[in-house]
Amino acid sequence: MDKIAEFQRKAQGNVNVIAEMIEEMSNQEISHLIHELWVHQIQLESQNDELHKQQRQLETSRSHFHDLYMYAPIGCCMFDKEGLIREANETIAAQLGIEREHLLNARFAGFLVEEDQEIFFRHLKAAFTTKCRQMDFVRLTGKRHQPLDVRLDSIPGINADEYGEQCWTAIIDISERKQLEKLIKERTIKLAQTTRQLEQAAAECKHMDEALRISEQQYRLLAEHVSDGIAMLRNGEVLFANKTFLALFGYADAPIFPIALSMLMREDARKRFEDTLIEIDKGLLKPRFEMSSMTRDGRDIWLQGAHRPIEWQGMAAILLTMRDITDTKRLELTLEQEKKRLQKEIITLKSSLKDRYKVGEIIGKSAVMQAMYEQIFKAATSDASVFIYGESGTGKELIARTIHKMSKRREQRFIPVNCGAIPETLFESEFFGHRKGSFTGAFRDKQGFFSAAHKGTLFLDELGELTPAMQVKLLRVLDDGEYMPVGETTLKKVDVRIITATNRNLDELRKRGLIREDFFFRIHVFTITIPPLRDRKDDIPLLVDHFLHRYRADDEPLPTIPAYIMEMFYTYDWPGNVREFQNAIQRYLSGQPLNFLETTQEESLKANALSPSKGSQDHREFQAVMDEFEKKLILNVLEQQRWNKSKTAAVLGIPRRTLYRKMERYGIV
């Protein structure tokens, strides 16, 4: 082996030496050497193959690295000291948008935006002088003049080549990062702005919160310290109530709202309160009202309230303010009682006065009239139903009016109704009113007597003329204080005082079943009986004086009545009572004969009624002539019959109700 190695060495140095050596060798040694050489050749060939393989691998690797370099995602350039591009990969060429070949030996600064060229030169100089890695940011002019942000990352070359010293620079596209940075910057600015706005809003909120808190405190203070009770209610629930409101009902502690009314009020007070709320809901209660109630410990109280619809949290509610007026109310009641007492006292005093010759428009100073005045005063101080009995013409309506004028209802209306003139079929319409169209002939809404007399007095004259069916209907209203107008569906409440009158014997009618017992007792609470004129003839001078004053002509002195006529006044019976007396004075003053003593019924009919006045013969309409004729006839017969309407109706041959209607139509009173 040593020999072979030596041979090899010597063979490599000098082939001649080898040949000499071969000559000195034996055949065996030569064949051995040939074998050895052959083996060695094989070894060499094998080494050669290995070297080829390694070369190929190196080639492949170089190609990979070349591709990697060429197409790496980072641009790569090699610069010389002047800034010329000595090497460049495809990526930077693509970034700049030109062929790679055109890049080689070009000035890199020419691909930079003008302002950044200086940065590049400084960067390169620093890399070459410091021999350290350098990093800077510049902008490439980029494709289609779209500047591209890049980072230059340079490592100066250790060895110089044909171009002198060199510097390898990675050119990294940071445009996305820049954009991101820009975006982040913008976002940061926006965020900062939003943060500022939020801070501002938060500060405002805090401020508002503070203002709200103060305002809430103020309202709470106001609500708690105001002398009125305040509550907010909805559907029977108290949404809020201040201390004063709770205290009104005897509660000291504020509960947790909302709370049911039942929790705040005792059973009986709650019922009243709920009724009040229902009335408010229906719009029946005035904005200001008064109501009685009860505290938790059962003390009766009076409350004055005011209500207003409001909207709370998007829903309707009632705002209620209430104050305790128990003391004022008690005072009022005491005053009212005192007033009544004084009124009674006045009336008692008045009634104790002798020689009363006049009460209101009622004339008379006789003892019977004095007794009647007593009754009138009593009736005036009460609100009970009054029944007046008196013959025709004694002044029933006059007395009813006087009672009304002296009563507490004097400010309200007095509605006189002649029951005899109302046909049964129209009873309900007349008394209760009707709605337009509720029956044939109901052309418009009509107010009934009850509605007209609401809070005032309804005077029902000729009460005996009401049929039992009519009495039932009236009784229902008098008992319930409610009625239903014709054509309506809801009941109407009414508050009237009833004064009734008749010249017929009502007790007699009751016994005959023409007046219902219940109706009779309902209206017969307070009775006044008017004496006929024949029973109080000592009132005649007063009446003469009264009517002479009333009917004399304005510019004439007061006439006197001759003694003989006065004598006749005293002797005559006056079946038509004061009305007849009043007519007699009127006739006397107008120069007509006082024929009430002499003229017989037949003469009168002939003289007056049956012969219409000449004037009426003219060119007037037939109906007008007939009406005048009828009026005169009725008046004459009434006079003849001393205003006794039953007798008059009998003489004329017509029913009493018809006579009443005709009298009303012609204005005969």
Ligand SMILES: Nc1ncnc2c1ncn2[C@@H]1O[C@H](COP(=O)(O)OP(=O)(O)OP(=O)(O)O)[C@@H](O)[C@H]1O
């Ligand atoms: N005492 C009196 N003093 C003054 N005038 C009187 C008196 N009584 C009646 N009169 C007058 O007599 C007339 C008839 O009175 P009134 O209509 O009140 O009577 P009446 O009883 O209601 O009659 P009738 O029964 O017919 O309905 C009226 O003008 C009234 O003013």
